[in-house]
Amino acid sequence: xxxxxxxxxxxxxxxxxxxxxxxxxxxxxxxxxxxxxxxxxxxxxxxxxxxxxxxxxxxxxxxxxxxxxxxxxxxxxxxxxxxxxxxxxxxxxxxxxxxxxxxxxxxxxxxxxxxxxxxxxxxxxxxxxxxxxxxxxxxxxxxxxxxxxxxxxxxxxxxxxxxxxxxxxxxxxxxxxxxxxxxxxxxxxxxxxxxxxxxxxxxxxxxxxxxxxxxxxxxxxxxxxxxxxxxxxxxxxxxxxx
Amino acid sequence: xxxxxxxxxxxxxxxxxxxxxxxxxxxxxxxxxxxxxxxxxxxxxxxxxxxxxxxxxxxxxxxxxxxxxxxxxxxxxxxxxxxxxxxxxxxxxxxxxxxxxxxxxxxxxxxxxxxxxxxxxxxxxxxxxxxxxxxxxxxxxxxxxxxxxxxxxxxxxxxxxxxxxxxxxxxxxxx
Numbered sequence: 552x553x554x555x556x557x558x559x560x561x562x563x564x565x566x567x568x569x570x571x572x573x574x575x576x577x578x579x580x581x582x583x584x585x586x587x588x589x590x591x592x593x594x595x596x597x598x599x600x601x602x603x604x605x606x607x608x609x610x611x612x613x614x615x616x617x618x619x620x621x622x623x624x625x626x627x628x629x630x631x632x633x634x635x636x637x638x639x640x641x642x643x644x645x646x647x648x649x650x651x652x653x654x655x656x657x658x659x660x661x662x663x664x665x666x667x668x669x670x671x672x673x674x675x676x677x678x679x680x681x682x683x684x685x686x687x688x689x690x691x692x693x694x695x696x697x698x699x700x701x702x703x704x705x706x707x708x709x710x711x712x713x714x715x716x717x718x719x720x721x722x723x724x725x726x727x728x729x730x731x732x733x734x735x736x737x738x739x740x741x742x743x744x745x746x747x748x749x750x751x752x753x754x755x756x757x758x759x760x761x762x763x764x765x766x767x768x769x770x771x772x773x774x775x776x777x778x779x780x781x782x783x784x785x786x787x788x789x790x791x792x793x
Numbered sequence: 794x795x796x797x798x799x800x801x802x803x804x805x806x807x808x809x810x811x812x813x814x815x816x817x818x819x820x821x822x823x824x825x826x827x828x829x830x831x832x833x834x835x836x837x838x839x840x841x842x843x844x845x846x847x848x849x850x851x852x853x854x855x856x857x858x859x860x861x862x863x864x865x866x867x868x869x870x871x872x873x874x875x876x877x878x879x880x881x882x883x884x885x886x887x888x889x890x891x892x893x894x895x896x897x898x899x900x901x902x903x904x905x906x907x908x909x910x911x912x913x914x915x916x917x918x919x920x921x922x923x924x925x926x927x928x929x930x931x932x933x934x935x936x937x938x939x940x941x942x943x944x945x946x947x948x949x950x951x952x953x954x955x956x957x958x959x960x961x962x963x964x965x966x967x968x
Contacts, residue, residue, distance in 0.1 A: 604956060747927060750927070767915075767916060767919060767944075767945050767948045768919070768923070768945055771919040771920045771922070771923040771941070772920075772923055774920075776916055778909065778912075785909065
């Protein structure tokens with residue numbers, strides 16, 4: 552099991568079938584049912600946008616898909632692993648090694664330079680510091696941030712900071728990247744630069760991406776979109792052959 | 794967009810042949826369908842008739858045609874008037890969707906589904922333009938930006954209408 556949770560490459564992804572699959576997922580917060588039986592399949596290498604109004608349950612869905620939250624009912628299967636049954640330590644291992652995350656803001660460590668921020672997940676995975684910094688530098692170049700390596704987050708523009716966050720999320724070659732409103736705090740041009748940079752990299756690497764957004768212009772970078780409404784995905788929308 | 798005014802505008806910087814004009818037009822404006830040569834020459838004839846351009850006589854260019862065209866002062870005035878007159882917002886689609894939504898509610902059909910189908914259609918077009926934009930030069934990026942923002946406006950209306958369906962359904966039932 553540990554090997555599956557820590558594998559760096561996507562080599563064991565089955566040729567057919569989804570890389571991530573949710574069935575009848577229910578999540579409650581007290582009396583409120585945030586997810587009310589969600590079915591969703593995500594294919595390997597697919598870029599999926601999850602849309603929906605505020606409070607529809609789309610962020611809760613992301614947290615359940617990514618193993619941040621355990622569903623109260625139903626199952627979430629990632630690359631053959633039923634993550635809804637893993638304990639907290641196993642889910643942490645999975646998130647560190649197989650999944651990447653980009654959030655709306657506030658995610659970079661303020662006292663670390665851009666290159667140090669990007670190297671953090673590698674250091675946590677046991678990569679030696681020199682090697683981690685080398686790889687982080689390479690990612691800065693890939694995302695057009697070659698001059699920004701020694702800058703602190705406060706010295707970066709919003710778009711630059713978000714591209715650093717994308718680099719940090721992708722530096723470990725995750726199988727699935729989760730992006731929660733990745734352009735929510737950016738102007739149109741910066742948002743476009745972030746999405747172009749993100750898409751260039753994930754398409755080249757074959758990374759699966761789940762983007763949570765209420766912005767149709769961001770969702771339009773995805774291969775398809777699903778709508779979450781009142782804790783549900785309309786029938787036939789989340790699962791193609793259902 | 795009025796193609797005759799765009800062609801006239803393309804002649805403003807310098808005189809040009811019909812052949813070159815057609816290619817300049819396609820490069821900037823024909824994102825989906827190139828302009829036919831026949832339409833270019835028919836438009837040029839009309840512009841001459843209306844006094845907006847003149848034919849400069851016979852001399853060989855790169856293309857097959859011999860005539861070069863130049864804009865007149867009257868043509869320049871027309872372009873100045875055109876580019877500084879704002880267009881009325883186009884409300885055709887919105888009113889059609891509004892009508893469909895009201896009718897769906899009146900006949901107690903699934904208005905939410907109608908809006909979902911329209912949203913999917915709009916998203917599909919937006920995906921298409923976004924993919925094209927990623928490969929486009931800067932002039933076409935601007936054209937796709939424009940199209941994408943207009944699709945977005947419709948999508949926002951669809952989302953808001955979807956959120957207001959309950960209220961709208963009650964209102965329609967009371968009338």
